[in-house]
Amino acid sequence: MNWLTNFVRPKIKALMRKEEVPDNLWTKCASCEHMLFHRDLADNLHVCHHCGYHIRISVSKRLEYLFDEGAFTKVAVPDVVTDPLKFKDTKKYTDRLKEYRSKTGNQDAVIIAYGQIGGKSAVVSAFDFSFMGGSMGMAVGEAILVASELAVKSRCALIVIPASGGARMQEGILSLMQMPRTIIAVEKVKRAGLPYVTLLTDPTTGGVSASFAMLGDVAIAEPGAIIGFAGARVIEETIRQKLPEGFQKAEYLLAHGMIDMVVPRKELNSKIGVLLSHLNG
Structure with missing residues (x-):
């Protein structure tokens, strides 16, 4: 046994x-x-x-899917002042930044990349929602400015891909100042006669949607993306009215003339490539 x-x-x-x-x-x-x-x-x-x-996908996957053969070159962004307001809530802002930098491997909420889309050169500034909700602070403003200057220098299109909850509260008024700053950056591209395309992903809200995100020569959105300024519940409580079903979704905005097209993820590379060939020869 x-x-x-x-x-x-x-x-x-x-x-x-x-x-x-x-x-x-x-x-x-x-x-x-x-x-x-x-x-x-x-x-x-x-x-x-x-x-x-x-x-929702990571910013690295986003760039891989968008560029031809998934090949692109990352562009460095100059450092900005860290924690200018010495902000602290449940933890220090500097500690939050360290945490998210370690978690994502990125310095802040935007990555700049340069490469080919449909055989056409483009500079892409893509938001990383996993970095503090893609919130816009001074580093993001600096990144959009660097991307616009590179597009002008390279004589190619600038594509911005927002995925953001809006301004970064830990930087207070300095984060709100990035709204006009990013608009000026976009204006540089337009004055140079170059295309500026926005690809609105889920979510695109707050100060980001109230500035550069809605200024594209062509505004594209992914299906079902939430796009708006304030949240639906906040709006309903403010105006005391029931809002239409899905009024902040990409399809609703397309039907009401707020964006130009809704394009499935699989078709983005080819559709944007065709756009760039028409807009920038």
Whole structure:
């Protein structure tokens, strides 16, 4: 019995034991609640193949999907003053920045990249929503300015991809000053006769939507993206009226003339490439 108990039984149990399944193989769609296998999701550019819901993606994935063959060059942004107001809420602003820099591997909420889209050169300034909700502070303002200057110097289009909750409260009035500053940066591109294209992703809100995000020569949005200034609940409580269903979604804005087109993620590279060939020869 000892041989059966101590040797045979453990061998049988080992053969029958279920292998541990990693918990990151499946993602539940936030819209239709279908479970999506990670490989299928990646192959479909993180778009639900059941309902077409566009799942939020990292800024690195965004750039990889947009540029030809996923090839691009990152552009450095000059450092700005850290924590100019010595801000502290539940923790110091400097500590928050360290935390998000470590978490994302990025210095702030915007990455500038240069490369080819549909065979046409373009400078892209893309927001990282995972970095403090893509909030706009002085570093973001500086990044948009650097991107606009590079576009003018390279004689190519500037494409900005916002994904933001708005201004960064930890920088107070200095964050609000980035609204006119980014508008001036965009104006430099337009005065040079170069295309300025905005690709509005989920979400595009607050001071970002109230400044450079809505000034594109062509305004594109991903399907289902939330685009607006204040949140729907805040607006309803202010005006004391029931708002139309989905009034801040990309499709509603398209129907009411606020944006020019809604383009699925899979078609962005080709559609923007065609646009650039028309706008910048």
